[in-house]
Amino acid sequence: xxxxxxxxxxxxxxxxxxxxxxxxxxxxxxxxxxxxxxxxxxxxxxxxxxxxxxxxxxxxxxxxxxxxxxxxxxxxxxxxxxxxxxxxxxxxxxxxxxxxxxxxxxxxxxxxxxxxxxxxxxxxxxxxxxxxxxxxxxxxxxxxxxxxxxxxxxxxxxxxxxxxxxxxxxxxxxxxxxxxxxxxxxxxxxxxxxxxxxxxxxxxxxxxxxxxxxxxxxxxxxxxxxxxxxxxxxxxxxxxxxxxxxxxxxxxxxxxxxxxxxxxxxxxxxxxxxxxxxxxxxxxxxxxxxxxxxxxxxxxxxxxxxxxxxxxxxxxxxxxxxxxxxxxxxxxxxxxxxxxxxxxxxxxxxxxxxxxxxxxxxxxxxxxxxxxxxxxxxxxxxxxxxxxxxxxxxxxxxxxxxxxxx
Numbered sequence: 320x321x322x323x324x325x326x327x328x329x330x331x332x333x334x335x336x337x338x339x340x341x342x343x344x345x346x347x348x349x350x351x352x353x354x355x356x357x358x359x360x361x362x363x364x365x366x367x368x369x370x371x372x373x374x375x376x377x378x379x380x381x382x383x384x385x386x387x388x389x390x391x392x393x394x395x396x397x398x399x400x401x402x403x404x405x406x407x408x409x410x411x412x413x414x415x416x417x418x419x420x421x422x423x424x425x426x427x428x429x430x431x432x433x434x435x436x437x438x439x440x441x442x443x444x445x446x447x448x449x450x451x452x453x454x455x456x457x458x459x460x461x462x463x464x465x466x467x468x469x470x471x472x473x474x475x476x477x478x479x480x481x482x483x484x485x486x487x488x489x490x491x492x493x494x495x496x497x498x499x500x501x502x503x504x505x506x507x508x509x510x511x512x513x514x515x516x517x518x519x520x521x522x523x524x525x526x527x528x529x530x531x532x533x534x535x536x537x538x539x540x541x542x543x544x545x546x547x548x549x550x551x552x553x554x555x556x557x558x559x560x561x562x563x564x565x566x567x568x569x570x571x572x573x574x575x576x577x578x579x580x581x582x583x584x585x586x587x588x589x590x591x592x593x594x595x596x597x598x599x600x601x602x603x604x605x606x607x608x609x610x611x612x613x614x615x616x617x618x619x620x621x622x623x624x625x626x627x628x629x630x631x632x633x634x635x636x637x638x639x640x641x642x643x644x645x646x647x648x649x650x651x652x653x654x655x656x657x658x659x660x661x662x663x664x665x666x667x668x669x670x671x672x673x674x675x676x677x678x679x680x681x682x683x684x685x686x687x688x689x690x691x692x693x694x695x696x697x698x699x700x701x702x703x704x705x706x707x708x709x710x711x712x713x714x715x716x717x718x719x720x721x722x723x724x725x
Contacts (some may be wrong), residue, residue: 322655328367328457329540331457331523331595332457332458332712333425333455333561334464334523335436335454335455335456335523336452336454336458337544338348338454338513338517338520338523339451339455339458339466340464340466340470340524341509341512341513341517342447342451342471342513342518343466343467343469343471344470344509344538345410345506345509345510345513346467346470346471346474346538347470347473347474348473348474348502348503348505348509349410349413349414349469349471349474349502350471350472350475350478350504351474351475351477351478351481351502351504351614352474352477352478352499352506353413353417353440353472354475354478354479354582355478355479355481355482355495355499355502356417356420356436356478356482356496357497358478358479358482358483359399359482359486359492359495359557360378360420360429360433361378361388361557362428362492363420363492363496364429364430364433365379366492367425367426367429368425368426368429369421369426369515369597370428371565373426373661377430377433377434378433378557379508379677380678381433381434381436381437381438381671381694382437382672382673383669383670384434384437384438384441384539385437385438385440385441385608385669386439386441386665386666386668386669386672387441387666387667387670388442388666388668389444389445389661389662389663389668389669390439390639390662390663391662391667392405392409392441392442392443392444392445392446392662392663393397393446393658393659393660393661393662393663394658394659394662395570396445396449396658396662397658397662398444398503399630399660402445402447402449402450402521402658402666403450403514403518404448405442405443406443406445406446406447406450406510407438407443407511407514407641408442409439409441409442409444409446410439410506410507410509410510411420411439411442411507412435412436412439412442413435413436413439413440413443413488414439414486414504414506414507414572416432416433416435416436416439416501416505417432417436417496417499417500417503418496418499418503418646419496420432420433420496421494421496421497422493426506432719433587443584444661444665445661445662445665446658448645448661449657449658449661450520450521451464451467451520451651452524452654452657452673453461453520453521453523453524453654454520454523454524455646455649456523456524456525458649459498459593459594459596459597460596460597460646460650461593461595461596461597461643461646462593462594462596462597463593463640463646464593464640464642464643464646464648465589465590465591465592465594465596466593467642467707468585468586468589468593468638468641468642469586469587469589469590469593469594469642470586470589471586471641472582472583472585472586472589472637472641473582473586474502475582475585476579476582476583476586478499478502478532479498479578479579480579481498481652482495482498482499483595485626486494488617489500489622490683494529498531498616498716499541505563505707508623510512512519513656521654523690524654535652535656535660535663536652536712537661537711538658538708538715539651539652539664540713540714541647541707541708542647542651542666542704542705542708543647543663543664543667543702543705544704545704545708546644546664546701546702547667547668547670547671547703548671548700548701549608549640549644549673549697549698549701550640550668550669550672550675551671551672551674551693551697552612552615552693552694552696552697552698552700553611553636553640553672553675553691553694553698553702554614554615554618554619554676554679555672555676555679556581556633556714558664558679559618559619559633560574560577560578560617560629561617562618563577563626563681564674568621568622568623568626569623569626570635577626577627578631580627580630580635581630581631581633581634582634582636583634583643584631584632584634584638585634585635585638585682586638586698588635588638588639589635589638589639589641589642589643592638592639592642592643593642593643593646594644596643596647596666598648598687600650600678601650601705601708601712602709603643603711604639604643604647604705605705605706606645607635607636607639607643607700608639608698608699608701608702608705609698609702610632610635610637610646611632611633611635611636611698612694612695612698612699613629613632613695614633614635614636614694615629615690615691615694616628616629616632616634616691616695617629618630618689619690619691620691626722632653633642633669644668645661645665647666648660648661648664650712651712671677675697676694678691679694681709684708687724
């Protein structure tokens with residue numbers, strides 16, 4: 320593959336766009352697979368004999384482990400530079416575990432496969448995001464991550480709908496998991512094609528001086544604090560769905576439709592606000608955080624239509640979390656430090672999401688008002704932190720212009 324320095328700017332931009340698009344299609348089929356699976360793993364475990372407590376432990380433990388292991392994956396990919404092998408290994412584990420659920424003889428094996436799926440995602444995410452960041456330098460970080468997330472969420476939209484259709488016709492969970500072998504195989508085939516066409520995605524980004532900094536910049540740590548507050552206040556959809564079914568404000572057959580609406584809004588929001596991020600920078604996170612914070616009162620305190628609007632705002636928040644928030648990391652960290660930065664950032668983000676989910680779940684048994692108050696307070700507490708990040712970035716840019724004589 321040609322180094323980006325030997326290509327015209329237009330040619331380099333086109334090549335970067337094709338890489339992001341190809342990885343986006345990979346993510347479409349990957350999300351089709353594992354989001355389709357995740358839409359039915361809870362009831363499947365129940366059918367196999369697991370209790371509600373065990374379902375919570377398996378799901379929560381898998382998420383926690385899946386985020387914590389990103390520290391290891393990010394650090395390993397930074398030390399070795401083996402972005403593709405680590406990414407391929409993670410995708411293979413994740414995609415293999417989903418269709419194997421069709422053959423699980425008991426809840427113990429099924430639970431293990433569910434946790435393994437999360438481990439696979441943990442392994443592949445940091446090096447994949449780093450490869451995307453190299454291509455994003457030519458396209459704009461917001462647009463690159465937004466385009467990728469838009470395709471990602473499209474898969475998350477269609478996967479559960481196809482699983483629902485299979486269940487309607489076949490009436491058994493094993494058939495639904497078996498059908499997911501097809502998008503899983505497509506994911507791995509496309510990923511191998513991407514590896515062949517783009518063996519060194521790092522060459523998509525113009526070379527910068529090697530950085531041997533002992534630590535990550537201060538602005539990164541401040542930004543991680545803001546993102547952690549947002550994550551802590553963001554209710555997981557499983558609790559929202561639980562609330563819908565418990566209160567009967569939304570019929571059980573409509574809950575997957577609400578989730579699909581959320582995923583659709585998430586995908587459109589990723590594309591739209593990713594573009595805006597490249598124009599206005601980190602400032603776009605401030606109004607978007609305020610807007611998504613008010614999903615909590617709508618879904619937990621409202622009836623059918625307010626809950627639908629709340630689900631849409633929740634989806635908008637998901638799009639922000641999965642596209643703009645990680646895109647901003649690439650602006651703060653030198654290319655040589657991005658693997659460990661992404662591993663650390665997503666691990667910290669996931670840890671606070673887990674802690675926040677536990678707190679919100681405990682508060683739910685006490686008072687819905689307490690749930691809403693906690694969610695809004697945690698997310699709005701991130702606003703002054705993001706304002707500080709904006710100030711730090713502006714100061715850094717001004718200093719760079721002064722050093723460069725600009």
